[in-house]
Amino acid sequence: MVIKYRLSVLALSLLSSVYAFAGKPEFELTIRQHLFEPSIIVIPANTKIKLWVHNEDATPEEFESYELNREKVILGGQRSVIFIGPLPPGEYPFFGEFNPKSAQGKIIVE
Amino acid sequence: MSSLRRFLLVSVLSALMLVNFIAALHGYRSSMVEAENLFDQKLTAMAVQLSSVPLRTTNNAPAPDDENMVFQLFNQDGKLVWHSVHAPDQYIAANEGFSENNFNGYRWRTLSYFNFVNGHRIMIAERVDLRYQLAESVILQSIVPVVLVLPVAGLLIWLIIGHGLKSLAILAGILRRKAADDLSAVDVGHAPDELMPVIDSVNSLLRRLTASFDRERRFSADAAHELRTPISAIKMHLHNLRDEYGKDDESLLNLDRDVDRLAHLVEQMLLLHRTTPDHYPAKFEPISLAALTREIIADRYTDFVSKDQSIELFGDDGEVNGDRFALGILIQNLLNNAYKYTQQGGAIQVKIDTLKNAVRLMVIDNGPGISAEAQARVFERFYRVGGDRHSSGVSGCGLGLSIVEHIAELHNARISMANGEDNTGLVVSVEFPLATSTIELKRSITLTGYGERK
Amino acid sequence: MLLTSVIIVIREVLEAALLVSILLSLCFQLGIERSWFKWGLLGGIAGSIGLGSQLGYISNWFDGVGQEVIDAGLQIFIYICLLYICVQFINHFYKRHPLTNVLRATLIIIISCAMTREGSEIYIYLSAFQSLPETGVSLYSGSAIGLGIGFSCCALFYYWLLSFSPSRALLVSCALLTMVASGMMLQAGKMLIQADLLPDGQLWDSNSLLPEDGLTGQLLYALAGYEATPAPAQLIMYSLSAACMATVMLLRYNSWRKQKVAEEIS
Numbered sequence: 056m057v058i059k060y061r062l063s064v065l066a067l068s069l070l071s072s073v074y075a076f077a078g079k080p081e082f083e084l085t086i087r088q089h090l091f092e093p094s095i096i097v098i099p100a101n102t103k104i105k106l107w108v109h110n111e112d113a114t115p116e117e118f119e120s121y122e123l124n125r126e127k128v129i130l131g132g133q134r135s136v137i138f139i140g141p142l143p144p145g146e147y148p149f150f151g152e153f154n155p156k157s158a159q160g161k162i163i164v165e
Numbered sequence: 166m167s168s169l170r171r172f173l174l175v176s177v178l179s180a181l182m183l184v185n186f187i188a189a190l191h192g193y194r195s196s197m198v199e200a201e202n203l204f205d206q207k208l209t210a211m212a213v214q215l216s217s218v219p220l221r222t223t224n225n226a227p228a229p230d231d232e233n234m235v236f237q238l239f240n241q242d243g244k245l246v247w248h249s250v251h252a253p254d255q256y257i258a259a260n261e262g263f264s265e266n267n268f269n270g271y272r273w274r275t276l277s278y279f280n281f282v283n284g285h286r287i288m289i290a291e292r293v294d295l296r297y298q299l300a301e302s303v304i305l306q307s308i309v310p311v312v313l314v315l316p317v318a319g320l321l322i323w324l325i326i327g328h329g330l331k332s333l334a335i336l337a338g339i340l341r342r343k344a345a346d347d348l349s350a351v352d353v354g355h356a357p358d359e360l361m362p363v364i365d366s367v368n369s370l371l372r373r374l375t376a377s378f379d380r381e382r383r384f385s386a387d388a389a390h391e392l393r394t395p396i397s398a399i400k401m402h403l404h405n406l407r408d409e410y411g412k413d414d415e416s417l418l419n420l421d422r423d424v425d426r427l428a429h430l431v432e433q434m435l436l437l438h439r440t441t442p443d444h445y446p447a448k449f450e451p452i453s454l455a456a457l458t459r460e461i462i463a464d465r466y467t468d469f470v471s472k473d474q475s476i477e478l479f480g481d482d483g484e485v486n487g488d489r490f491a492l493g494i495l496i497q498n499l500l501n502n503a504y505k506y507t508q509q510g511g512a513i514q515v516k517i518d519t520l521k522n523a524v525r526l527m528v529i530d531n532g533p534g535i536s537a538e539a540q541a542r543v544f545e546r547f548y549r550v551g552g553d554r555h556s557s558g559v560s561g562c563g564l565g566l567s568i569v570e571h572i573a574e575l576h577n578a579r580i581s582m583a584n585g586e587d588n589t590g591l592v593v594s595v596e597f598p599l600a601t602s603t604i605e606l607k608r609s610i611t612l613t614g615y616g617e618r619k
Numbered sequence: 620m621l622l623t624s625v626i627i628v629i630r631e632v633l634e635a636a637l638l639v640s641i642l643l644s645l646c647f648q649l650g651i652e653r654s655w656f657k658w659g660l661l662g663g664i665a666g667s668i669g670l671g672s673q674l675g676y677i678s679n680w681f682d683g684v685g686q687e688v689i690d691a692g693l694q695i696f697i698y699i700c701l702l703y704i705c706v707q708f709i710n711h712f713y714k715r716h717p718l719t720n721v722l723r724a725t726l727i728i729i730i731s732c733a734m735t736r737e738g739s740e741i742y743i744y745l746s747a748f749q750s751l752p753e754t755g756v757s758l759y760s761g762s763a764i765g766l767g768i769g770f771s772c773c774a775l776f777y778y779w780l781l782s783f784s785p786s787r788a789l790l791v792s793c794a795l796l797t798m799v800a801s802g803m804m805l806q807a808g809k810m811l812i813q814a815d816l817l818p819d820g821q822l823w824d825s826n827s828l829l830p831e832d833g834l835t836g837q838l839l840y841a842l843a844g845y846e847a848t849p850a851p852a853q854l855i856m857y858s859l860s861a862a863c864m865a866t867v868m869l870l871r872y873n874s875w876r877k878q879k880v881a882e883e884i885s
Binding site: 103114115117121122124125126127128129130131133135136137138139140141142152153154155 | 623626627674675678682683684686687740743744747748751809812813814815819821826831832846847848849850
């Protein structure tokens with residue numbers, strides 16, 4: 056029963072996401088030499104955004120944020136999408152789990 | 166928890182590993198913090214020094230640097246007057262004091278320092294990744310051994326646990342090797358206190374078992390002994406009765422036969438007890454099996470003749486090291502069986518061979534033989550093929566072969582039983598080890614017995 | 620690099636190894652043979668390398684959210700398998716029978732899937748960075764420490780579970796498996812939110828109370844899917860799957876109890 060419920064949720068959200076696709080603002084984030092470029096991204100509050108992460112390094116990186124609840128492996132040379140939000144105003148740090156010393160950045164929601 | 170040793174190894178090693186690794190991680194973290202502090206102190210010292218450099222012109226040539234550290238110097242008016250070659254034109258530090266910023270394609274630890282004496286501001290930056298690598302390479306020197314020694318620790322724990330459990334392994338080995346009838350006490354040597362209760366109760370159990378076996382054996386021997394006197398008395402009275410009632414009285418004849426059987430049984434029981442290898446006072450001497458057999462055949466010749474049986478002895482002289490009385494009984498019992506169970510007019514042969522390191526005595530008859538499953542049981546006490554309704558109708562008590570077995574054991578001899586040629590008759594062979602090897606065998610048995618107890 | 624390797628390896632190893640130690644100890648308690656373990660291990664290693672090396676290709680599925688969908692799919696699949704396994708274990712407790720092929724296959728699949736999920740990230744990380752000269756020693760010692768801590772926790776946990784009586788072990792293990800399985804559904808929820816297939820949000824933030832990236836936080840994450848800032852959709856998925864699993868097991872348990880009582884009366 057629960058499985059059925061879950062499947063219908065999945066189907067519904069799939070549908071809704073297809074309709075909402077066009078309207079989302081898009082942002083670009085580049086990983087270069089284990090650095091996030093830009094390291095600060097300002098996004099609008101209470102809006103779902105689409106963050107394109109482009110890893111220009113040869114090594115993979117994992118985009119990770121405890122505050123945003125996101126983790127995604129981006130292989131070397133790959134361009135991937137991460138959906139973020141809608142979020143209340145505030146600062147949300149993120150880091151690259153494979154190089155946490157240098158790969159640091161934050162999203163500022165205004 | 167199938168293996169105690171494995172359980173101990175895995176759990177002890179796990180606990181050790183967990184504690185060690187967490188401690189190592191903790192050490193690593195605090196060392197890294199300490200190293201960062203050192204680097205920061207160095208950065209501050211440099212900032213103080215650079216900020217107090219007197220400025221002669223506003224157009225100083227850029228200072229050379231390595232790429233790991235860059236700086237910018239601003240005068241009282243906030244104008245960039247001096248910088249290192251790779252320093253960018255814009256501010257490299259965003260805040261007062263320490264912060265981390267990205268430029269030139271790297272992440273930098275930056276310090277913005279204001280000199281209150283001359284009003285200069287210095288911004289100095291050091292590459293984060295290089296600082297980190299340097300600190301880590303130093304600290305790793307103390308972390309790596311913690312990881313590398315673990316296999317050694319594992320091996321040591323394995324050996325130590327093995328050593329600690331040695332008494333247990335010895336005890337298990339002794340109990341595993343112990344023969345079914347060996348009731349001697351278990352001795353593990355220096356056993357640990359934890360194992361003593363087990364050893365003590367095993368030994369006490371063995372003691373009680375030995376005592377009850379002894380009692381049982383002594384009881385049958387004593388009973389047989391005590392029965393001898395009344396049986397002799399009965400025989401005497403029977404003799405008197407036959408004089409009184411006449412020799413052909415049917416009931417008296419039956420009674421006479423039964424009393425004979427009873428007397429025979431009692432004698433056999435006594436013999437069985439006496440030939441038990443544990444307490445038979447054997448006197449070993451070189452004995453010719455052929456000569457001994459010849460004597461016995463001569464004694465019993467009339468019996469064979471009465472049943473019209475042929476008996477022949479052939480083969481070697483067969484000298485063995487043995488006890489004359491016991492070997493006599495052995496041959497007698499084997500011949501007696503052959504005589505009893507072979508039909509009228511049958512043929513019995515005794516054959517003596519000298520093998521490579523044994524002398525073999527074979528008693529061969531052409532009687533009915535014994536089935537394979539019965540062959541396995543004939544050495545049991547009171548066992549008779551077919552039970553009391555033995556097909557031959559011959560009386561017997563089922564102790565003869567048990568006595569033979571005892572005597573064979575006493576001489577370290579091996580008994581085997583097989584069907585004769587063309588599957589008729591029975592061949593009983595007894596293999597005596599050669600004179601020299603007997604002594605060696607005896608000694609080696611004593612030694613192994615002793616070694617176990619040690 | 621050392622701490623990074625430790626964290627990455629611990630995160631991934633703990634979760635799979637906890638599941639393995641619960642299943643292994645329970646099988647021992649119920650007298651079920653454990654030959655499935657080595658096949659699951661082999662399957663997990665093969666799966667890790669397979670998924671790890673094909674991740675770039677998989678990521679491009681479903682408009683770039685293939686990674687999230689596959690991950691969520693694996694977690695949901697493991698949840699369903701665990702539900703089946705728990706019911707079978709309860710049956711086993713009341714009526715011993717030899718390990719059926721379906722149960723054996725399910726156990727192998729659970730171990731393989733759990734290891735594949737966790738192992739693929741370790742594979743990607745190690746294979747990418749082991750070739751860099753400046754990271755070798757710290758990478759390997761970090762991985763060894765992470766692996767050691769993960770393995771030690773689970774070995775001690777395994778022996779702790781073995782110290783219970785079978786009936787109690789069944790209770791504890793079923794409760795733990797419910798937590799682990801629901802934790803997986805929570806993670807599946809996170810992945811689906813990230814792929815924009817479920818709505819996002821934040822119910823609370825307990826990072827100040829119990830930080831998610833500490834050792835305790837990581838242990839709880841592995842055991843019960845602890846999340847410092849869960850979304851409403853995640854919480855709903857967690858509670859629904861935990862309730863569903865608990866109900867199914869209780870029903871199964873009750874029917875056996877009734878059967879026992881009926882047998883005793885007759």
